[in-house]
Amino acid sequence: MLTRSEEDHLKAVYTLLQEGDSASTKDIAHRLRTKASSVTDMLKKLAEKGLLKHEPYYGVKLTAKGRSHALQLVRRHRLWETFLVQRLGFGWDEVHEVAEQLEHVAYDKLTDRLDEYLGKPGFDPHGDPIPDRHGRIRERKTHRLSACATGEVVRIAAVSETTDGLLRLLDAKGLRIGSQLTVQEVHAFDGSMDIKPKNGSAFSVSKEVSHHLQVEPA
Amino acid sequence: MLTRSEEDHLKAVYTLLQEGDSASTKDIAHRLRTKASSVTDMLKKLAEKGLLKHEPYYGVKLTAKGRSHALQLVRRHRLWETFLVQRLGFGWDEVHEVAEQLEHVAYDKLTDRLDEYLGKPGFDPHGDPIPDRHGRIRERKTHRLSACATGEVVRIAAVSETTDGLLRLLDAKGLRIGSQLTVQEVHAFDGSMDIKPKNGSAFSVSKEVSHHLQVEPA
DNA sequence: TTCGTGGATTAGACAAGCCTAAATATCGTC
DNA sequence: GACGATATTTAGGCTTGTCTAATCCACGAA
The missing domain is CATH 2.30.30.90 (Ferrous iron transport protein A (FeoA))
Known part of the structure; x- marks a missing residue:
């Protein structure tokens, strides 16, 4: 089981690696509104748990386990965003924060039922792909x-x-x-x-x- | 803003006061799977925040502010339970845990939209009344x-x-x-x-x- | 090659929440 | 009214996650 903070760090690493080619300590800290030294501590911890490889001063890479866990977070986040926009009538510009909280509710059955309820959507309201329960993403050439x-x-x-x-x-x-x-x-x-x-x-x-x-x- | 643990303690106090006439340190600890000494600490903290009155050795009483906050938690909990059963097809015996997590997502707009989406239900799947956005409860003589x-x-x-x-x-x-x-x-x-x-x-x-x-x- | 600079890490402190053990209070019973 | 059982609080310690300040390292420019 990961703590909320661990999950936040893991997702930040995943997202930064997606967006660019590296996830620097500084960028993670900036994204999480925290300090670089705190990030170093947490990276060490996540590395011990086998979620990522941390080469001090050189950078960080996700392990298969880490990537899989991060994808679950992304999946939950985007499903909740879809729910908020599609069912509760939120604007697509006001759902991020809330989904940021909802994504930490870890209960596979809930996630899967929500997925079905929404019609197993391939993309969220921002157009980002929603990983399926196995973490698979529908790729597009954008x-x-x-x-x-x-x-x-x-x-x-x-x-x-x-x-x-x-x-x-x-x-x-x-x-x-x-x-x-x-x-x-x-x-x-x-x-x-x-x-x-x-x-x-x-x-x-x-x-x-x-x-x-x-x-x-x- | 209350922490998750503070909210848990507050709700435990509220619930115990509802069920019986007092909320003993011991019972709160038992309900939260924690120890009496930890509860004392937290009661002190909640008292400082003006959510309850704590008379050492004698007991605890909620203030209006504390009751109002507790009612919001109960509201969110019961709305989510209703959602899980009514919309996602969960059994009424398997929703408590999940709702226990969802209730901590504090965002009034979400709660109110969910309430509307479900048709402003008066009672949850267990038959317990759902407080409205002002904390008012539909009373019955059961x-x-x-x-x-x-x-x-x-x-x-x-x-x-x-x-x-x-x-x-x-x-x-x-x-x-x-x-x-x-x-x-x-x-x-x-x-x-x-x-x-x-x-x-x-x-x-x-x-x-x-x-x-x-x-x-x- | 050497150095300066900026990012990364380490060291050490601190608050929050929890624990155990010890001290203290309440209360029913004799 | 004293005593013992039980509840409660206090004292002190541990872990987690954060911070600041100091130190360490990589890398590009001269």
């Missing part, structure tokens, strides 16, 4: 909007769930998961780009914004 | 089956939710919340009684069992 070239026509596949401001911005522009858009122009000097939604008027987004938008070919 | 006399015809109103064995026994006998039964005979020497469900054959229940069954006049 890329960042920021990596798109002028003229590309794409569909929004997913949005970083931790970016509430972005979620509200998309809402305001009428964009949803699945919305199509065309890249009209990419500005080299600041990485911003002009995009035109299929049924709407064009506007400009910063590099920051386009970085957090996952898209797939339309 | 009494214990063990207090019934020969010949009384009653309806089952509620069953102590912590008694899994009893819940399964009732299931096995085909009894539900709302089932009618007649008290056929009360045996003075051990307090056991013979009861006959409206649509079933008579059987005998121990004093222990009849003590945990709340009934109302049929």
Whole structure:
């Protein structure tokens, strides 16, 4: 059994490794609003429990066991988000916090029943894939909007769930998961780009914004 | 903000005061599977936070603030139990533990939305009343089956939710919340009684069992 | 190659919650 | 009213998870 704090650290490691190529002590600390020294302690502990390999000063890698456990957390988190949006009528920009708490309720039967109740959804309200009970994820070939070239026509596949401001911005522009858009122009000097939604008027987004938008070919 | 442990202690106090007339340090400790000395510490802490009055050696009383907080916990617990049984198809004998965890997720909007989603139920699957968002409880005039006399015809109103064995026994006998039964005979020497469900054959229940069954006049 | 810098770790302190053992209080009974 | 049984509290210690401050290490620039 893992404590809540252990689970938080494990998930942070998993998420950072997903997003980039490494999970630095500093980044984990920042994500968990704690200090680097606390993270080092916890990494040591998780390593002892066989959930990850910790090479001091070099970095951290998840073991199969650690990855599996992290995937369960991700699964629960995304199922609860789906429940909150689909059934309780929450906005997709207000469910993260709550799911962050609900994900720690560890009871397989509950998770599986919830999964069935929601119709075994493949993706959560932000477009992120929901691992099945074995931790398997439905893979898609998405890329960042920021990596798109002028003229590309794409569909929004997913949005970083931790970016509430972005979620509200998309809402305001009428964009949803699945919305199509065309890249009209990419500005080299600041990485911003002009995009035109299929049924709407064009506007400009910063590099920051386009970085957090996952898209797939339309 | 209360910690999980503080909430557990507060709810234990509330529940014991509901069930009997006092909440002894010993009983709280027993209920929380902890030791009396730990409970004393926590009572001191809750008293400092203004949730209860603690007269050393004499006992404990909830303040309005403490009662209100406890009622929120009870509300969340019973709403989740209702959700688990009504929507996820759990048996009423297997939801207590899980609800015990879910009740600590404190987020008013979630609680209220869940309440609406379930149709603002007045009672949970065990027949216990669910406090509304203001902590108000729908009162009924129930009494214990063990207090019934020969010949009384009653309806089952509620069953102590912590008694899994009893819940399964009732299931096995085909009894539900709302089932009618007649008290056929009360045996003075051990307090056991013979009861006959409206649509079933008579059987005998121990004093222990009849003590945990709340009934109302049929 | 050497050094400076910033990230990572260690050392040591602290609060929260829990425990055991010892001291203290209450209460029913004689 | 004193005594013994039982409940309660206090004293002191342990573990967990956090922190700050100090130290250690890697790595890129000169």
